[in-house]
Amino acid sequence: MAPFPFCPPLFFRPSFCCGGEAVIGASQCVLYLSSGTRLFARLPTAVSPVKDELWSALRRAKVQIVAEHAGGVPQIVVSGMFLLVYLTMVYTMMRRMTGGRGKGWGDARKKVMQAQEASGPNALVTRFDDIAGIDRSKLEVQEVVEMLRSPGRYAALGASVPRGVLLAGPPGSGKTLLARATAAEAGVPFLNAAATEFVELFVGRGAARVRQLFERARKMAPCIVFIDEIDALRARSSSLMGMAGGNQEAESTLNQLLTCMDGLATREPGRPVVVIAATNRPEVLDEALLRPGRFDRVVQVPLPNAAGRLEILKVHLRLRAVPVAPEVTSQQLGEIAEKCDGFPGAALEAIVNEAAIRAARRNSSTVNMVDFEAAVSEFNQSREKTRIPDFPWKM
Ligand SMILES: Nc1ncnc2c1ncn2[C@@H]1O[C@H](COP(=O)(O)OP(=O)(O)O)[C@@H](O)[C@H]1O
Ligand SMILES: [Mg+2]
Structure with missing residues (x-):
């Protein structure tokens, strides 16, 4: 043609x-x-x-x-559709910036948080018995549990429940676990938020989130507000230096948090709200956070020693109902724990899991010493491969 x-x-x-x-x-x-x-x-x-x-x-x-044929879609309709999509995007962004309620991108998270609240403290299965190797940290937190359980007894003596407890320790040492267990043991609701969620690009959004969190806490009191990775409120500010509003946003979020915590002082003593925060890097925290009346209780969550590591291994063997071969003695497990020098609880949990996987690979119904030893050496190898630096915290 x-x-x-x-x-x-x-x-x-x-x-x-x-x-x-x-x-x-x-x-x-x-x-x-x-x-x-x-x-x-x-x-x-x-x-x-x-x-x-x-x-x-x-x-x-x-x-x-x-x-x-009809001459295609008229140009005006195409342009109109583009304009509509554009306006919808602008509208959604404005809603996010102003912290408006209703349908938005943050809806899914809101639903998850509501579901968590609705499930209440009973849904949190973490108990103090499931935490091992950090007994001193546990003891210090235990007192907060007592205060939340019977605030009246402390109030009668003129003592008030601490407003803020800061858990400081290396990654995987059990800070989140400890906070959850505190809520579960005290039988109070647990409002969970990560500080990274607060620091957003849009100025004023983080502060609004903090306000909303504390409003919810006030309604649900007595309860625990948990802010994970609180160092993000500072560290983020420097990484966003180049972007307009980043610094200011971290600053205003932090200030809002301080204001909300100060506001907790005027609450009736019978319905306390305790804020627990966790950090891997206490040294970068803003000093204002550590002043009296804020996070004045600092609980160190160190890496476990050999005896602690053995306890943690046993906890996870129990929690996962791992069938350990009868010939594996407690002393032999202790030797495995010795080899795990510098490992946090999370790594020990991973080792139990890896040993069980190895036993399954062998088609065995029990986990033996070879599985445990192979799991430890594999963990060490992968740590070297990914070149994760040695954990700087030791007991
Ligand atoms: N002391 C511990 N006892 C028992 N399990 C632990 C302990 N520390 C950590 N773990 C295990 O490691 C996982 C991660 O710990 P997590 O509390 O999230 O650490 P962190 O918040 O300090 O980074 C926990 O879910 C738990 O299974
Ligand atoms: Mg954590």
Whole structure:
């Protein structure tokens, strides 16, 4: 099929072609001339003057139009749709910036948080018995549990429940676990939030979130508010230096948190709200956070020693109901714990899991010493491979 030059109207002179049929599409025109020639041309879409000219030229050439498609989607509809999408995006962003309620991108998280609250403290299965190797930290937190359980007894003596407890320790040492267990043991609701969620790009959004969190806490008191990775409130501010508003946002979020914590002082003593925060890097925290009346109780959560590591291994063997081979003695497990020098609780949990996987691979129904030893060496190897630096905290 021979293509003909771009501007078809000039081409269709009665002298050139006489009779035939034409099929006009949205962007092209096909001619079946009576001379037997077939011609085709691309048409500039949505330019109606060209089409009108084409029509009259065809008619003059006595070419019959046998089919014509509708000329595609009109330009105005396309532009309108783009405008609508754009306006919707702008509107959603404005809602997020102003902290508006209703449907938004943050809805899913809100639902998760509500579900957590609705499930109440009984859904949190973490108990103090499931935490091992950090007995001193546990003891210090235990007192907060007592105070939450019977706030009246302390109030009668003029003592008030601490407003803020800061758990400081290396990653995986059990800080989150300890906070959850505190709520479960005290039988109070646990409002969970990560500080990273507060620091957003939009100025004022983080502060609004903190306010909302404390409003909910006030309604649910007595309860525990848990703020994980609280160092993000500072560390983020430097990484966002280049971006407008980043620094200011971390600052205003932090200030809002301090204001909300100060506000807890005026609460009735019978319904305390305790804020527990966790950090891997207490040294970067803003000093204002550590002042009296805020996080004035700092509980160190160190790495476990060998005896502690053995206890943690046993806890996870129990929690996962791992069938340990009968020939594995407690002393042998102790040797495994010795080998795990510098490991946090989370790593020990991973080792129990890896040993169980190895036993399953062997098609064995019990986990033996070879599995444990292989799990430890595999863990050490993978740590070297990924070059994670040694944990800086030791007991
Ligand atoms: N002391 C511990 N006793 C028992 N399990 C622990 C302990 N520390 C950590 N774990 C295990 O490691 C997991 C991660 O610990 P997590 O509390 O999240 O650490 P962190 O918050 O300090 O980074 C826990 O869910 C738990 O299974
Ligand atoms: Mg944690």
